[in-house]
Amino acid sequence: MPKLWNDTIEAHREAVRDATLDATAELVAEHGLTGVKMAQIAAKTGIGRATLYKYFPDVEAILSAWHERRIRAHLAQLAEIRDRDGTAAEHLEKVLGKYAEIQHERARHHDGTELAALLHRGEHVAQAQQHLHALFRDLLTEAAKTGYIRDDVAADELATYCLHALTAAGALPTRAAAHRLATITLDGLRRRS
Amino acid sequence: MPKLWNDTIEAHREAVRDATLDATAELVAEHGLTGVKMAQIAAKTGIGRATLYKYFPDVEAILSAWHERRIRAHLAQLAEIRDRDGTAAEHLEKVLGKYAEIQHERARHHDGTELAALLHRGEHVAQAQQHLHALFRDLLTEAAKTGYIRDDVAADELATYCLHALTAAGALPTRAAAHRLATITLDGLRRRS
Numbered sequence: 001m002p003k004l005w006n007d008t009i010e011a012h013r014e015a016v017r018d019a020t021l022d023a024t025a026e027l028v029a030e031h032g033l034t035g036v037k038m039a040q041i042a043a044k045t046g047i048g049r050a051t052l053y054k055y056f057p058d059v060e061a062i063l064s065a066w067h068e069r070r071i072r073a074h075l076a077q078l079a080e081i082r083d084r085d086g087t088a089a090e091h092l093e094k095v096l097g098k099y100a101e102i103q104h105e106r107a108r109h110h111d112g113t114e115l116a117a118l119l120h121r122g123e124h125v126a127q128a129q130q131h132l133h134a135l136f137r138d139l140l141t142e143a144a145k146t147g148y149i150r151d152d153v154a155a156d157e158l159a160t161y162c163l164h165a166l167t168a169a170g171a172l173p174t175r176a177a178a179h180r181l182a183t184i185t186l187d188g189l190r191r192r193s
Numbered sequence: 194m195p196k197l198w199n200d201t202i203e204a205h206r207e208a209v210r211d212a213t214l215d216a217t218a219e220l221v222a223e224h225g226l227t228g229v230k231m232a233q234i235a236a237k238t239g240i241g242r243a244t245l246y247k248y249f250p251d252v253e254a255i256l257s258a259w260h261e262r263r264i265r266a267h268l269a270q271l272a273e274i275r276d277r278d279g280t281a282a283e284h285l286e287k288v289l290g291k292y293a294e295i296q297h298e299r300a301r302h303h304d305g306t307e308l309a310a311l312l313h314r315g316e317h318v319a320q321a322q323q324h325l326h327a328l329f330r331d332l333l334t335e336a337a338k339t340g341y342i343r344d345d346v347a348a349d350e351l352a353t354y355c356l357h358a359l360t361a362a363g364a365l366p367t368r369a370a371a372h373r374l375a376t377i378t379l380d381g382l383r384r385r386s
Contacts, residue, residue: 150380153373160361161377168357172350180346184354187343188381 021066068124088142096182100169104178107170150191213238214259261317281335289375293362297371300363343384
């Protein structure tokens with residue numbers, strides 16, 4: 001087959017795949033992680049169930065792909081903030097705030113079920129955690145160099161502190177509370193005089 | 194049966210139960226949560242397998258009881274620190290340090306398996322989390338009254354921050370790093386001047 005035809009097929013596949021994940025995302029937001037069925041996903045995507053099964057063997061596989069895409073999008077959002085013009089202090093503050101928001105939003109989609117635990121044990125989550133950790137560590141290293149944050153504790157440890165502290169946003173009731181959490185977390189990074 | 198005899202039987206049962214949990218704790222420390230079998234537990238406890246099955250239906254039930262006893266012991270340790278003589282500031286500092294130690298130790302016994310996730314979904318864990326949260330919230334309320342920590346954020350939110358931030362100790366390599374984490378977490382609680 002000519003290359004153009006292959007490209008067309010590939011683009012079509014990606015479009016179906018993306019539409020499936022979008023539909024799944026909406027259904028998950030509505031019904032929670034465990035309330036989503038293959039028939040619903042097919043109907044919402046606008047494809048037949050048989051077609052859906054050609055792309056994904058089961059709901060778990062779709063949820064896993066959806067979850068992976070979501071994590072990748074979050075990492076991209078944080079990397080975008082890091083790459084903007086501005087000082088190390090500004091980047092750090094904004095990344096902390098955005099990650100607190102992400103954790104707050106994330107809790108709305110997770111219902112603490114076995115499936116949520118399952119998704120979080122996936123290989124892609126471990127990799128994403130490493131990327132996140134590296135992103136925070138590098139930001140913290142830069143901010144420590146400028147004297148904006150403490151330098152008495154290694155950036156690696158500070159990154160671990162940030163990532164855990166900010167997961168608290170998932171247990172907080174409002175977006176405003178999540179932002180207060182980001183401020184408190186930042187205050188922990190800045191040594192008391 | 195006379196009361197004394199019932200008491201004796203009850204005391205015996207508790208002793209066997211405790212010995213079983215002790216043996217399980219040692220086996221878990223050695224083999225991890227999923228590496229423990231009923232036969233090993235019976236042998237280490239010094240009782241027959243048939244007797245063990247009279248107390249617990251399966252490994253999961255023992256692990257659940259063991260986990261519950263462990264959490265209760267941790268809560269008791271923290272409550273003991275809170276009830277000592279001393280200022281609100283001292284109590285808070287010591288409780289933060291102890292909880293960081295507990296989280297650091299805890300990570301040595303958990304291997305991130307399905308069983309660990311299972312244990313943590315138990316009813317006793319939810320209750321323990323509530324007790325922990327209340328203990329931290331009350332300490333923080335006292336410390337805020339004396340002006341030792343910030344009062345611009347509710348004690349409830351600060352407690353959520355503490356509990357999440359300190360779980361980072363489980364990801365840190367040393368006890369010293371866990372203590373540094375407790376200091377950073379405390380610095381977050383103390384508003385920057």
